[in-house]
Amino acid sequence: MMDVSSRISRLFYIACAALTILLAFMLIFSKDAVQEGVLAGEKLAMRHSALLDIVDGDGYSAVEVMNPWGQGLLKRYLLVPSDSVLPEDLPEGVVVRTPIKKALVLSGVHVALFEELGVAGSVAAVCDAEYVYSEETVNALSKGEVVDCGSSLDVSMEQVAVASPDAAFVLPYENGGYGKLEKVDFPLIECADYMEISPLACAEWVRFYGRLLGKAAVADSIYDAVCDEYDVLRRVASKGWPRPRLLCELKSSSAWYVPAGGSTMGRMYADAGADYLFSHCSGSGSVPLSFELVLERAADADVWLVKYNSGVDKTYSSLLDEYEGYSHFRPFKEKNIFVCNTREKRLFEDRTFHPERMLKELVALFHPHLLPGYELRYYERMHQ
Template sequence: MQTGIAEKGDTLRLAYAQYLTIVKYKAFTQVTVRNPWDLTRVLHTYLLVDKRKPLPRVLPQGTVVRIPLERMLVYSAVHCGLFDELGMVEAVRGVCDLPYIRLEKIHRRVAEGKVTDVGSSMSPNIERVIALRPDGILLSPFENGSYGRIEKLGVPLIECADYMETSALGRAEWMRFYGMLIGKEYESDSLFTKVEYAYQALRHVADETEEKPVVLAELKQGSAWYVPGGKSVTGQMYADAGACYAFGTIAENGSVPLSFETVFDRARHADYWLIKYNQMHDKTYAELERDYRPYAGFDAFRKRRIYGCNTAKVLYYEETPFHPERLLKDLIAVFHPNLFPNYEMRYFTPLSE
């Protein structure tokens, strides 16, 4: 069955995603995922074949996925939320890390016995996975990683490398691939078009602003302060929101550990400071100073220009990967408050005293 294909395929134009290539043939669709940690290599090749039709006699090398998937095991709440938005939450039949999933519909379906909780994503309960009989397992890859016993089940492993993309729209564009998996290609294409249009319209508004305030991000964790690199999705979004990121010159697409002294030296005069945290109550200036007294030395602290996102209360991680336009509008409203005077922020709010 594994041989070359003489037929010329139709390559789907992807405008932003760097690690994804989709080529359509008459009998199947070939999806190639590049290795984000070594761009000279392929992470995985998938051959999507309609399950209602016979398997083609001739196929290239790759993992055959019979679509649409109807019994998925999904590791991430991010993808559960997307499938729900595309009207196919019923195709999610198993999840990992249920305590960290904040989607009420998933919890209700678990209680009803329609979704199986297979435990931790680091070590899923293999017996529950086998009993689930998934037709696809969606998980997040990591560098030089293996998936243990789950790899030996003969179930297609869909490696969701969207989180490694270096632009917000690049990550969001992966929804076009995920839509194909569940038979919602048209719907996912339509959704992405709306997201792209809204994002670019907002970016254009921010581009027109003359003032570009300096922004600082995150908090110290232990002995290091992990700041997003200038080429990260976060760093790029600050630029798209009309701000000057204090660490925008760091040419990394992930987070970089810096000492407090380094961060303070470079960003003590930043105009705004954005933090994310997870706790039952909203963080205050008094609590922030109790956490680490030197925080009070930043201009943004003294001028009361710190905005916090309490991920225990808002669906930041669940929504923003595939709806970056929502986050972008929040950021623009922080950096340029006169542009949206009556806007009610979705994720970030000013810290109280």
């Protein structure tokens, strides 16, 4: 009897366990079904972006921006045409009426994109106007047609009220906020494109911005052309040999910030056929190093690239005045430093959404024989 009783008890516990597992699966699939229902529609195939999901639903498009600093969502945007009524079954998210006609844009990089998409007139206001170099917007600022809202770190809400924007394009930072802009009654578009980990992933955000501005087809066409050209140049660069040892940037105060190997620039240097001397540094941003560590690893570099923003050109003499230690690097001794004054050149504006242009420049710098006749558009040899 004990054997029969034990067997029955054992079967009972097995049945309970099976039922528990079945219920768990039902909950999981039920949650998935709800999630799929929330974003029901045609999901766009993202070619490179790890942070964007775009689904075209019935009467709206849902755009999910993943959190670059953790798990889950940073934001979900629900793009609803301005000439349509709001669908009753909208999921939770930030409603954005499209196309956006009056935007507050906090970054000159995104101002340039408005111009390329043919909607420069939709820039109603900017911050940090001194770093906006796009010709149409600079002219509009001078005529008072675009409102200057001051510093992006201390936005003038009085000027924002004058501009009366439909939305603001802002830059998110880890554990950061938006100050007074958090209290506005218009949507904040969090432009986390710079947190992508490859040049083509970053550039793919043009597809999101195109949908916000009523230029989806134009944006998709631009991105397809960017990918095609980038892939061609990457194959060309793979034939370059030897790979020049590369050093980048300058010492800043007590640290020398170099792009990590997994950053967009670290990856682009590799794609361009360089032996980037700090590719071993982990991360997707910049890494602070001491001057001594940089000198130890890069004293015998072949090429040195420097970006700066100034009304005065950098020279070998001015570098020595800044820090005598620069003279110990081989590119300094052999006059093989290339500089880009971003006040005069559109490097940042082009690099974000046209990485193929930057890649072509780098291939020409590292392997000039592969692109004969190419004239540098961003960098130039530093003068004595």
